[in-house]
Amino acid sequence: MANPTATFQTSLGDFTAELFLDRMPLTAGNFLTIAKSGFYDGLHFHRVINSFMVQFGCPYSKDPNSPRAGTGGPPSGEIKDEFTAKISNEPMTLSMANAGPNTGGSQFFINTIHNDFLDWWTPGQSRHPVFGKVISGQDVVKKIETTPTDGDDRPRTPVKMIKVTVTGA
Numbered sequence: 552m553a554n555p556t557a558t559f560q561t562s563l564g565d566f567t568a569e570l571f572l573d574r575m576p577l578t579a580g581n582f583l584t585i586a587k588s589g590f591y592d593g594l595h596f597h598r599v600i601n602s603f604m605v606q607f608g609c610p611y612s613k614d615p616n617s618p619r620a621g622t623g624g625p626p627s628g629e630i631k632d633e634f635t636a637k638i639s640n641e642p643m644t645l646s647m648a649n650a651g652p653n654t655g656g657s658q659f660f661i662n663t664i665h666n667d668f669l670d671w672w673t674p675g676q677s678r679h680p681v682f683g684k685v686i687s688g689q690d691v692v693k694k695i696e697t698t699p700t701d702g703d704d705r706p707r708t709p710v711k712m713i714k715v716t717v718t719g720a
Contacts, residue, residue, distance in 0.1 A: 554579075555720035556686070557586055561596075562711040563695055566688025568645055571681070572720070574636035578647050578655065578682040581630050585657050586715045590625060596695055596710040597621045604666065605695045606648055607712065608658035615709035624656035631655075632671070638681040640666040643692065645683035652678075661685060663696045 558567045572579040585591065591608060595615040598606035610626075611619035631653045640646050640662045646669065648658040659682075662669075671678040685692055698706045 553719060555583060556718050557582070557683070558716045558718070559688075560713040560716070561691065561695065562709075562713065563698070564688065564691035566685050566691045568683045568685045570645075570683040570720075571636065571638065574638065575633055575680060575682040577630060577633040578680050581627075581655070582645075582659065582682060583717055583720050584627070585625050586717050587720070590657060591712050591715045594712050595620070596706060596712070598660075598704045599695060599698060599700050599706050599710070600704050601696055601700075602664055604646075604660040604662050605692065606658060606660040608648070608656075610657065615705065615711075620705070621658075624654075624658065627656075629654050629656045632678065633680050633682075634671045634678070636681075637670075637672055640669040640679060640681055641684075643685040643689055644681045645685070646679040646681045649679065655680075661692055663692065 570579040595612045596607045597612040597620040610623045611617045647655040649655045669677045669679045
């Protein structure tokens, strides 16, 4: 059976990602539950760093200028780190954001370069499990990545997630 996909309709265009439910059932399953609930609809990308990543999924980012954007999680709470499949933080992969061990939830980022130092099996503090990959619309992710930002890495012109639609789950 094929993995489910999620189509992200943003103010800069659409992109689609395969979700690795077969290899990362906890993390991908968490994302699917949140996406199907409509939680992501209307939020904004709150952290964008060119030649690194774009981050999304904070409930406080409904207001793109909120000083709390980037600090919140899902109403369902945090999930345990899923360190099972060795999938590297390669370009266009979706990776779980966290504030330390077992603090993943609704926030995730899309790698725009190979950030192997974020792989959970490498030495260091940063440990981010990959749970999906952009399979179409990579040009839209690049548009988001290169949008001008302020000193806090927030897009000067907000990039809104209009709707996330899940297929095959």
